[in-house]
Amino acid sequence: MGQEVARTLAEAPLHRVSGTLLVAGDPGGSFHLRDGAIAEVASPGAPGAETLLLRSARISETDWAAATLSCPAERPLGAELVERKLVGAAELQLICVAAALDGALAIGMGRIDGFTLERDTHDCRVPALRPIEPDWLVREAERRIRALAARRHPFSPFRTRLGRTDAGTAALDTAADGERREILLRVNGRRSTRDIAFLLGRSLYAVAVEVSRLLGEDLVEAVVPDASTATDPYAGPRTPTDGLPRRLPGASGITNVLPLRPAAGL
Numbered sequence: 001m002g003q004e005v006a007r008t009l010a011e012a013p014l015h016r017v018s019g020t021l022l023v024a025g026d027p028g029g030s031f032h033l034r035d036g037a038i039a040e041v042a043s044p045g046a047p048g049a050e051t052l053l054l055r056s057a058r059i060s061e062t063d064w065a066a067a068t069l070s071c072p073a074e075r076p077l078g079a080e081l082v083e084r085k086l087v088g089a090a091e092l093q094l095i096c097v098a099a100a101l102d103g104a105l106a107i108g109m110g111r112i113d114g115f116t117l118e119r120d121t122h123d124c125r126v127p128a129l130r131p132i133e134p135d136w137l138v139r140e141a142e143r144r145i146r147a148l149a150a151r152r153h154p155f156s157p158f159r160t161r162l163g164r165t166d167a168g169t170a171a172l173d174t175a176a177d178g179e180r181r182e183i184l185l186r187v188n189g190r191r192s193t194r195d196i197a198f199l200l201g202r203s204l205y206a207v208a209v210e211v212s213r214l215l216g217e218d219l220v221e222a223v224v225p226d227a228s229t230a231t232d233p234y235a236g237p238r239t240p241t242d243g244l245p246r247r248l249p250g251a252s253g254i255t256n257v258l259p260l261r262p263a264a265g266l
Contacts, residue, residue, distance in 0.1 A: 002112055004115070005023060005107075005112065006138050006142075008021060008115070008117065009021065009134040009138055010134055010135055010138065012134055013036035013037065013133075013134060014036070016035045016036040017033050017035075017036055017119070018033055018036075019117055019118050019119035019121050020033070020117070020118045020121045021033065021115060021116075022115060022117075022118060023112055023115045024113045024115065025110055025113045025114075026110050026111045027043050027046075027106050027107070028043065028044070028045075028107065028110065029041060029043025029044070029045065029106060029107040030043075031103075032123070032124045033134075034127070034131065036134075037131030037133060037134065038128075038131065038132040038133075038134055038137055039127035039131065040096070040099075040100060040124040040125065040126065040128065041100040041102075041103030041107075041137075042103055042125065043102075043106040043107050044106075045103075045106030045107070045110055045157070045204070046102035046103050046106040046194065046197065046204040047102065047197055047198050047201060047202070048103070048126070049092075049125070049126040050064075050125055050126055052095050052202070052203070053081075053087065053095060053126075053201075054201065055199070055200065056200075056202070058086075058087060058095075059087060063086050064086075067081055067084055067086065076124070076126075076129070077125070077126050078092050078096065078126050078127060078128070078129055079129070093128060093129050093130055096126060096132075097128060097132060098203050100128065100137060101140055101141055101144070101205065102197075102205055104137055104138070105141050105144055105205055106157070106204060108141055108145050109148075109156070109157065109158075110158065147209075148208055148212065151212045151216075152212075154212075155211070155212070155222060157192060157193040157197075157204060157208050157211075158192055158194050160193070160222050161189060161190055161191065161192055161222065161223050162189070162191060162193070162196075162220045162223065163189035163220065163221050163222075164184060164188075164189075164219070164221075165218055165219055165220060165221050167219055168187065168214065168218075168219035168220050171184065171219055172185065179200075180210055183196055183207060183210055183214065184214070184219065186199055186200070187214075189223050193207055196211075
Protein backbone atom coordinates (compact mmCIF):
# COMPACT_ATOMS: atom_id res chain seq x y z
CA MET A 1 0.00 0.00 0.00
CA GLY A 2 2.91 2.33 0.70
CA GLN A 3 4.12 1.79 -2.84
CA GLU A 4 0.70 2.73 -4.18
CA VAL A 5 0.72 5.99 -2.23
CA ALA A 6 4.20 6.78 -3.56
CA ARG A 7 3.10 5.95 -7.12
CA THR A 8 0.05 8.19 -6.82
CA LEU A 9 2.26 11.06 -5.67
CA ALA A 10 4.77 10.43 -8.45
CA GLU A 11 2.02 10.59 -11.07
CA ALA A 12 0.48 13.79 -9.68
CA PRO A 13 2.73 16.16 -11.71
CA LEU A 14 1.84 14.37 -14.96
CA HIS A 15 -1.84 15.16 -14.50
CA ARG A 16 -1.36 18.43 -12.59
CA VAL A 17 -3.51 17.03 -9.78
CA SER A 18 -4.97 19.44 -7.25
CA GLY A 19 -6.62 18.04 -4.16
CA THR A 20 -5.92 16.04 -1.03
CA LEU A 21 -4.52 12.53 -0.82
CA LEU A 22 -5.96 11.21 2.43
CA VAL A 23 -4.04 8.28 3.95
CA ALA A 24 -5.92 6.22 6.55
CA GLY A 25 -3.90 4.39 9.17
CA ASP A 26 -1.88 4.93 12.31
CA PRO A 27 -0.93 7.74 12.45
CA GLY A 28 -2.05 8.39 8.85
CA GLY A 29 -2.19 11.86 7.36
CA SER A 30 -2.77 13.85 4.20
CA PHE A 31 -0.82 15.14 1.21
CA HIS A 32 -2.14 18.44 -0.15
CA LEU A 33 -1.50 18.86 -3.87
CA ARG A 34 -1.66 21.91 -6.11
CA ASP A 35 -1.07 21.54 -9.84
CA GLY A 36 0.79 18.30 -9.26
CA ALA A 37 3.15 19.60 -6.57
CA ILE A 38 2.94 19.19 -2.80
CA ALA A 39 1.87 22.24 -0.82
CA GLU A 40 1.68 20.60 2.61
CA VAL A 41 1.84 17.23 4.35
CA ALA A 42 -0.07 16.90 7.61
CA SER A 43 -0.05 14.01 10.08
CA PRO A 44 -0.92 13.63 13.77
CA GLY A 45 2.35 11.73 13.98
CA ALA A 46 4.57 14.77 13.40
CA PRO A 47 4.59 18.51 14.20
CA GLY A 48 3.26 20.66 11.37
CA ALA A 49 4.55 24.07 10.34
CA GLU A 50 2.19 25.79 12.78
CA THR A 51 3.58 23.80 15.71
CA LEU A 52 7.17 24.36 14.60
CA LEU A 53 6.57 28.11 14.43
CA LEU A 54 4.68 28.50 17.69
CA ARG A 55 6.36 26.00 20.01
CA SER A 56 9.80 27.23 19.01
CA ALA A 57 8.67 30.79 19.86
CA ARG A 58 9.53 32.04 16.38
CA ILE A 59 6.06 33.56 16.36
CA SER A 60 3.97 34.47 19.42
CA GLU A 61 0.46 33.15 19.94
CA THR A 62 -0.82 36.73 19.83
CA ASP A 63 0.82 37.52 16.48
CA TRP A 64 -0.34 34.21 15.05
CA ALA A 65 -3.94 34.84 16.08
CA ALA A 66 -3.87 38.35 14.62
CA ALA A 67 -2.47 37.12 11.30
CA THR A 68 -5.00 34.29 11.13
CA LEU A 69 -7.95 36.58 11.77
CA SER A 70 -6.94 39.18 9.20
CA CYS A 71 -5.79 36.82 6.44
CA PRO A 72 -8.33 36.60 3.58
CA ALA A 73 -9.64 33.11 2.89
CA GLU A 74 -8.11 33.06 -0.60
CA ARG A 75 -4.66 34.05 0.63
CA PRO A 76 -2.13 31.55 2.06
CA LEU A 77 -1.48 32.20 5.73
CA GLY A 78 2.25 32.00 5.12
CA ALA A 79 2.11 35.00 2.81
CA GLU A 80 0.36 36.95 5.56
CA LEU A 81 3.03 35.98 8.09
CA VAL A 82 5.78 37.10 5.73
CA GLU A 83 4.07 40.39 4.93
CA ARG A 84 3.75 41.13 8.63
CA LYS A 85 7.49 40.39 8.97
CA LEU A 86 6.79 37.72 11.56
CA VAL A 87 9.00 35.29 9.65
CA GLY A 88 11.21 35.55 6.59
CA ALA A 89 10.14 33.94 3.32
CA ALA A 90 13.22 31.69 3.13
CA GLU A 91 12.87 30.58 6.74
CA LEU A 92 9.18 29.84 6.31
CA GLN A 93 9.88 27.75 3.22
CA LEU A 94 12.47 25.71 5.11
CA ILE A 95 10.04 25.13 7.98
CA CYS A 96 7.26 24.08 5.59
CA VAL A 97 9.57 21.65 3.80
CA ALA A 98 10.78 20.22 7.13
CA ALA A 99 7.18 19.77 8.26
CA ALA A 100 6.25 18.09 4.96
CA LEU A 101 9.16 15.66 5.28
CA ASP A 102 8.24 14.90 8.88
CA GLY A 103 4.63 14.29 7.87
CA ALA A 104 5.71 11.91 5.11
CA LEU A 105 8.10 10.19 7.52
CA ALA A 106 5.31 9.67 10.07
CA ILE A 107 2.91 8.31 7.46
CA GLY A 108 5.59 6.06 6.00
CA MET A 109 6.73 4.61 9.32
CA GLY A 110 3.19 3.95 10.48
CA ARG A 111 0.45 1.61 9.34
CA ILE A 112 -1.36 2.40 6.09
CA ASP A 113 -4.88 1.00 5.79
CA GLY A 114 -5.85 2.72 2.55
CA PHE A 115 -6.00 6.06 0.79
CA THR A 116 -8.35 8.23 -1.24
CA LEU A 117 -7.77 11.21 -3.50
CA GLU A 118 -10.21 14.07 -3.09
CA ARG A 119 -9.78 16.39 -6.05
CA ASP A 120 -10.02 20.15 -5.94
CA THR A 121 -9.99 20.46 -2.16
CA HIS A 122 -7.88 23.25 -0.65
CA ASP A 123 -7.69 23.08 3.11
CA CYS A 124 -3.99 23.59 3.75
CA ARG A 125 -3.15 25.20 7.06
CA VAL A 126 0.29 26.62 6.18
CA PRO A 127 1.22 25.66 2.59
CA ALA A 128 4.78 26.02 1.40
CA LEU A 129 5.44 29.29 -0.41
CA ARG A 130 7.08 27.34 -3.24
CA PRO A 131 5.84 23.92 -4.38
CA ILE A 132 7.60 20.76 -3.23
CA GLU A 133 8.37 18.14 -5.87
CA PRO A 134 6.69 14.81 -4.99
CA ASP A 135 9.55 12.67 -6.35
CA TRP A 136 12.07 14.47 -4.16
CA LEU A 137 9.84 14.25 -1.09
CA VAL A 138 9.28 10.52 -1.55
CA ARG A 139 13.01 9.82 -2.03
CA GLU A 140 14.05 11.90 0.96
CA ALA A 141 11.38 10.47 3.26
CA GLU A 142 12.39 6.98 2.16
CA ARG A 143 16.07 7.75 2.86
CA ARG A 144 15.23 8.96 6.35
CA ILE A 145 13.11 5.92 7.13
CA ARG A 146 15.99 3.68 6.07
CA ALA A 147 18.48 5.71 8.09
CA LEU A 148 16.44 5.36 11.27
CA ALA A 149 15.82 1.66 10.70
CA ALA A 150 19.54 1.03 10.16
CA ARG A 151 20.66 2.54 13.45
CA ARG A 152 22.08 0.37 16.20
CA HIS A 153 19.00 0.79 18.39
CA PRO A 154 16.01 1.07 16.04
CA PHE A 155 12.73 2.12 17.62
CA SER A 156 9.26 3.40 16.80
CA PRO A 157 8.89 7.20 17.09
CA PHE A 158 5.25 6.63 18.08
CA ARG A 159 5.11 3.46 20.18
CA THR A 160 8.43 3.36 21.99
CA ARG A 161 8.15 5.10 25.36
CA LEU A 162 11.39 6.59 26.60
CA GLY A 163 12.78 6.65 30.12
CA ARG A 164 16.00 8.15 31.46
CA THR A 165 18.60 5.78 32.79
CA ASP A 166 20.66 6.65 35.86
CA ALA A 167 23.41 7.71 33.49
CA GLY A 168 20.96 9.92 31.62
CA THR A 169 19.87 11.64 34.83
CA ALA A 170 23.49 12.19 35.81
CA ALA A 171 24.22 13.58 32.35
CA LEU A 172 21.77 16.42 32.99
CA ASP A 173 24.29 17.87 35.44
CA THR A 174 26.95 18.15 32.75
CA ALA A 175 25.04 18.42 29.46
CA ALA A 176 25.33 21.80 27.81
CA ASP A 177 22.20 23.69 26.86
CA GLY A 178 20.87 22.54 23.53
CA GLU A 179 18.61 19.97 21.89
CA ARG A 180 20.14 16.99 23.71
CA ARG A 181 19.53 18.48 27.14
CA GLU A 182 16.02 19.62 26.15
CA ILE A 183 15.16 16.09 25.05
CA LEU A 184 16.60 14.49 28.20
CA LEU A 185 14.62 16.88 30.38
CA ARG A 186 11.38 15.74 28.75
CA VAL A 187 12.03 12.01 28.88
CA ASN A 188 9.82 10.71 31.69
CA GLY A 189 8.94 7.10 30.92
CA ARG A 190 5.63 7.96 29.27
CA ARG A 191 6.55 10.09 26.26
CA SER A 192 7.50 8.92 22.81
CA THR A 193 9.81 10.65 20.36
CA ARG A 194 6.73 12.10 18.68
CA ASP A 195 5.49 13.53 21.98
CA ILE A 196 8.83 15.20 22.66
CA ALA A 197 9.02 16.64 19.14
CA PHE A 198 5.60 18.26 19.66
CA LEU A 199 6.57 19.62 23.08
CA LEU A 200 9.77 21.17 21.76
CA GLY A 201 8.42 22.30 18.40
CA ARG A 202 11.28 20.48 16.71
CA SER A 203 11.48 18.26 13.65
CA LEU A 204 10.39 14.66 14.32
CA TYR A 205 13.35 13.34 12.34
CA ALA A 206 15.88 15.54 14.16
CA VAL A 207 14.54 14.47 17.54
CA ALA A 208 14.48 10.81 16.44
CA VAL A 209 18.15 10.98 15.39
CA GLU A 210 19.13 12.44 18.76
CA VAL A 211 17.02 9.87 20.62
CA SER A 212 18.81 7.14 18.67
CA ARG A 213 22.14 8.52 19.88
CA LEU A 214 20.89 8.71 23.47
CA LEU A 215 19.74 5.09 23.27
CA GLY A 216 23.15 4.08 21.92
CA GLU A 217 24.88 5.84 24.82
CA ASP A 218 22.53 4.19 27.36
CA LEU A 219 21.25 7.58 28.52
CA VAL A 220 17.65 6.66 27.69
CA GLU A 221 15.89 3.31 27.39
CA ALA A 222 12.63 1.84 26.10
CA VAL A 223 10.04 1.36 28.82
CA VAL A 224 6.50 0.12 29.25
CA PRO A 225 4.19 2.66 30.93
CA ASP A 226 1.87 1.37 33.62
CA ALA A 227 -1.80 0.83 32.76
CA SER A 228 -2.89 4.13 34.31
CA THR A 229 -0.71 6.19 31.95
CA ALA A 230 -1.10 4.21 28.72
CA THR A 231 -4.09 6.19 27.52
CA ASP A 232 -3.20 7.65 24.13
CA PRO A 233 -3.30 5.95 20.73
CA TYR A 234 0.48 5.46 20.64
CA ALA A 235 0.84 3.93 24.09
CA GLY A 236 0.95 0.36 22.78
CA PRO A 237 -0.15 -2.67 24.82
CA ARG A 238 -0.87 -2.21 28.49
CA THR A 239 1.40 -4.37 30.58
CA PRO A 240 0.89 -4.83 34.34
CA THR A 241 3.82 -3.37 36.27
CA ASP A 242 4.65 -2.38 39.79
CA GLY A 243 3.59 1.18 39.01
CA LEU A 244 7.00 2.32 37.77
CA PRO A 245 8.30 2.39 34.19
CA ARG A 246 10.56 -0.57 33.48
CA ARG A 247 12.90 -1.57 30.68
CA LEU A 248 11.19 -3.48 27.88
CA PRO A 249 13.65 -5.86 26.18
CA GLY A 250 13.19 -5.75 22.43
CA ALA A 251 10.76 -2.84 22.60
CA SER A 252 12.33 -0.97 19.75
CA GLY A 253 9.11 -1.04 17.77
CA ILE A 254 11.11 -1.68 14.61
CA THR A 255 8.91 -4.68 13.80
CA ASN A 256 6.17 -2.10 13.30
CA VAL A 257 8.30 -0.28 10.75
CA LEU A 258 10.29 -2.56 8.47
CA PRO A 259 7.56 -4.99 7.34
CA LEU A 260 5.35 -2.06 6.41
CA ARG A 261 7.90 0.10 4.58
CA PRO A 262 10.62 -1.97 2.92
CA ALA A 263 11.93 0.65 0.52
CA ALA A 264 9.33 2.07 -1.70
CA GLY A 265 7.32 4.92 -0.70
CA LEU A 266 5.56 6.52 2.03
